[in-house]
Amino acid sequence: MLVGGIEAGGTKFVCAVGDTSGKVVDKICFPTRDPETTLDEVQHFFAKYEISAIGVGSFGPIDLRRDSNTYGTILNTPKTKWKHYDILGRLERDFSVPVFITTDVNAACLGEYKYGAGKDVNSCLYITIGTGIGAGFVHDGIIFQGKNHPEMGHIFVPQHKDDDFKGVCPYHGNCLEGLASGPAIEQRYGKKGHLLSDDQQVWELEAFYIAQAIVNYTVMLSPERIILGGGVMKQERLYELIRKYFMKQMNEYVHVGNIDEFIVAPKLGDHQGIVGAFGLVDGVD
Numbered sequence: 084m085l086v087g088g089i090e091a092g093g094t095k096f097v098c099a100v101g102d103t104s105g106k107v108v109d110k111i112c113f114p115t116r117d118p119e120t121t122l123d124e125v126q127h128f129f130a131k132y133e134i135s136a137i138g139v140g141s142f143g144p145i146d147l148r149r150d151s152n153t154y155g156t157i158l159n160t161p162k163t164k165w166k167h168y169d170i171l172g173r174l175e176r177d178f179s180v181p182v183f184i185t186t187d188v189n190a191a192c193l194g195e196y197k198y199g200a201g202k203d204v205n206s207c208l209y210i211t212i213g214t215g216i217g218a219g220f221v222h223d224g225i226i227f228q229g230k231n232h233p234e235m236g237h238i239f240v241p242q243h244k245d246d247d248f249k250g251v252c253p254y255h256g257n258c259l260e261g262l263a264s265g266p267a268i269e270q271r272y273g274k275k276g277h278l279l280s281d282d283q284q285v286w287e288l289e290a291f292y293i294a295q296a297i298v299n300y301t302v303m304l305s306p307e308r309i310i311l312g313g314g315v316m317k318q319e320r321l322y323e324l325i326r327k328y329f330m331k332q333m334n335e336y337v338h339v340g341n342i343d344e345f346i347v348a349p350k351l352g353d354h355q356g357i358v359g360a361f362g363l364v365d366g367v368d
């Protein structure tokens with residue numbers, strides 16, 4: 084039985100057809116435009132297939148409160164055309180199959196948990212460090228949620244004594260996303276991250292902030308594994324630096340076992356979001 088997966092990103096949409104073993108049969112990727120045009124393209128892609136359900140990992144924030152009458156709509160986004168857009172409603176109307184929706188980073192977390200770097204543990208946290216910072220937590224196959232989905236990129240971390248950068252978060256300035264996202268790096272140094280590969284100080288500071296966040300998430304959630312993805316993590320040396328700062332900052336208070344198996348890279352390349360979207364559908368087909 085085929086299922087549909089959608090990775091609804093702020094800059095691009097990925098749609099795929101596959102199954103809940105994580106197999107991808109067909110896939111398409113196109114730029115995100117206004118909601119109706121974009122969803123027309125989604126409809127066109129899936130029309131060729133008989134799918135039994137659709138899973139969606141969407142950029143957010145999204146209303147995921149089960150009892151809300153705006154469940155499945157996009158909330159406060161700077162992409163004004165998408166604000167309050169009922170993406171779930173449109174998909175349900177187009178396809179008349181069950182549609183399951185969560186955040187992009189929750190879907191990525193579920194993908195790695197089921198099929199990738201979290202396959203051998205019962206709980207994992209997936210953090211994306213890209214244009215924004217976000218994290219999802221899966222425990223025993225369940226995506227963690229309170230009233231609505233968490234916003235773990237917007238935690239506050241003490242600033243390094245030599246860093247007086249104001250931060251780029253439009254809501255908080257120097258929250259974690261404001262200090263350590265891709266745009267934060269670009270604004271602090273006047274260059275994009277991939278052009279700063281040779282500057283060790285840039286990555287020491289980046290690791291200092293990401294490690295603090297991981298200390299905070301570890302003491303709050305006690306995940307068995309932490310998977311770090313997103314564009315900024317293409318600076319591969321960051322994994323070792325983050326492990327180093329994490330050990331120093333945690334100071335042996337919580338024992339996490341082998342650090343190389345605790346803080347890891349994703350195993351699914353750029354596929355975790357889409358197979359995680361398939362994973363949302365598990366149990367339907």
Ligand code: ADP
Nearest residue numbers: 213214215265266275276277313314315317318
């Ligand atoms: P998004 O978060 O928009 O889905 P990505 O996860 O690809 O997209 O993250 C994009 C961010 O990652 C940009 O700010 C970009 O500058 C940064 N980035 C991409 N490649 C690298 C790299 N090699 N080193 C450092 N930063 C990078």
Ligand code: ZN
Nearest residue numbers: 237252255258
């Ligand atoms: Zn913020």
